[in-house]
Amino acid sequence: MIFALLVHDAPVGRHSSQAAYRFASELLAGGHTLFRVFFFGDGVHHSTRLNLTPGNETDLPQRWSRLAAEHGVDLVSCVGSALRRGIVDEAQARQHALEAVSLRDGFELSGLGQLVEASIRCDRLVVFGG
Amino acid sequence: MSTQRTRSVLVVCRSAPYGRSRARDAIDLAMAFAAFEQPVTLLFLGEGVFTLAGGQQPPAGTRHLGKLLGTLADYGVGQVFADAAALAERGLAVRELALAAEPAHDDTLRELFATHDRVITV
Amino acid sequence: MSLPARDAHGFLLDRADWNEDVARVLAAEEGLTLGAAHWEILYLLREYHAAHEHAPAMRALVGLVRRRLGSDKGNSVYLLSLFPGSPARIAARIAGLPKPEHCL
Numbered sequence: 001m002i003f004a005l006l007v008h009d010a011p012v013g014r015h016s017s018q019a020a021y022r023f024a025s026e027l028l029a030g031g032h033t034l035f036r037v038f039f040f041g042d043g044v045h046h047s048t049r050l051n052l053t054p055g056n057e058t059d060l061p062q063r064w065s066r067l068a069a070e071h072g073v074d075l076v077s078c079v080g081s082a083l084r085r086g087i088v089d090e091a092q093a094r095q096h097a098l099e100a101v102s103l104r105d106g107f108e109l110s111g112l113g114q115l116v117e118a119s120i121r122c123d124r125l126v127v128f129g130g
Numbered sequence: 131m132s133t134q135r136t137r138s139v140l141v142v143c144r145s146a147p148y149g150r151s152r153a154r155d156a157i158d159l160a161m162a163f164a165a166f167e168q169p170v171t172l173l174f175l176g177e178g179v180f181t182l183a184g185g186q187q188p189p190a191g192t193r194h195l196g197k198l199l200g201t202l203a204d205y206g207v208g209q210v211f212a213d214a215a216a217l218a219e220r221g222l223a224v225r226e227l228a229l230a231a232e233p234a235h236d237d238t239l240r241e242l243f244a245t246h247d248r249v250i251t252v
Numbered sequence: 253m254s255l256p257a258r259d260a261h262g263f264l265l266d267r268a269d270w271n272e273d274v275a276r277v278l279a280a281e282e283g284l285t286l287g288a289a290h291w292e293i294l295y296l297l298r299e300y301h302a303a304h305e306h307a308p309a310m311r312a313l314v315g316l317v318r319r320r321l322g323s324d325k326g327n328s329v330y331l332l333s334l335f336p337g338s339p340a341r342i343a344a345r346i347a348g349l350p351k352p353e354h355c356l
Contacts, residue, residue, distance in 0.1 A: 113166060
């Protein structure tokens with residue numbers, strides 16, 4: 001079965017965010033396909049490279065990045081949500097003369113069209129957050 | 131990207147506007163799906179019905195969501211529903227809403243959830 | 253004339269700075285000379301923005317023009333003839349409105 005996830009909550013202090021990651025890992029372990037994880041609104045904070053997570057807490061940005069590297073999962077953060085929240089890739093940093101890049105490896109910034117495509121292509125779209 | 135297939139989407143907003151970005155996010159999602167030719171219905175439940183209230187006075191520097199709602203039809207978001215009970219509980223009269231939303235009672239709500247391919251609740 | 257302050261994409265930072273002279277200079281940057289047909293669209297856009305605080309993306313712009321000015325004008329070809337390239341974006345800039353938003 002082909003899944004897509006929509007993650008709407010920030011990684012810190014939100015149970016739904018942990019649940020999203022666990023769900024993604026489990027469905028991959030179960031042999032299903034994860035077509036895309038789309039991060040929207042506060043969910044774009046999952047795609048930062050600049051977090052410092054205490055050792056006894058789950059570093060979700062790092063976990064997602066590893067999941068992408070190991071399983072080829074497509075991780076997309078909504079560019080509109082991301083820029084407002086200081087999640088910036090190289091192209092945007094250059095274009096807007098911002099002093100740093102904050103997007104973590106393994107993630108890309110793109111528009112809501114990627115979510116729409118995921119909605120069309122997957123069998124199940126699961127929403128986390130809200 | 132192939133847009134030959136469509137999946138009908140129900141975007142559900144349960145959050146009041148302006149406190150967090152949820153209501154705005156719901157509107158943006160609905161507009162995006164509609165812009166890509168997906169059949170979209172927008173439903174406001176619970177505190178979310180405040181997004182439809184007329185006479186909104188957003189905090190300075192925030193988008194006026196009542197005014198933004200007026201653009202939905204331009205993007206092809208045809209149907210906007212609001213939980214009738216939620217409206218009544220909050221003293222919001224249908225004719226005073228910022229947008230002509232259709233009040234939905236339990237049977238309509240059930241049908242909305244049952245008949246859409248995707249449900250996105252924010 | 254020197255233009256009022258603008259962002260990195262050439263959009264006015266303060267919409268209150270807009271006037272027709274500013275519009276003519278902005279249009280000239282695109283190689284455009286504004287005629288009655290342009291002004292009709294520009295003022296329609298400004299009215300829409302005043303009502304909705306939103307600069308319409310292409311699809312919404314086409315629909316808006318079609319509703320208000322008829323289908324002879326409410327189509328991509330006509331709008332592209334007036335504002336070549338990206339009518340929604342260019343017309344918004346010349347009209348002193350903010351850039352139509354990213355996600356669409």
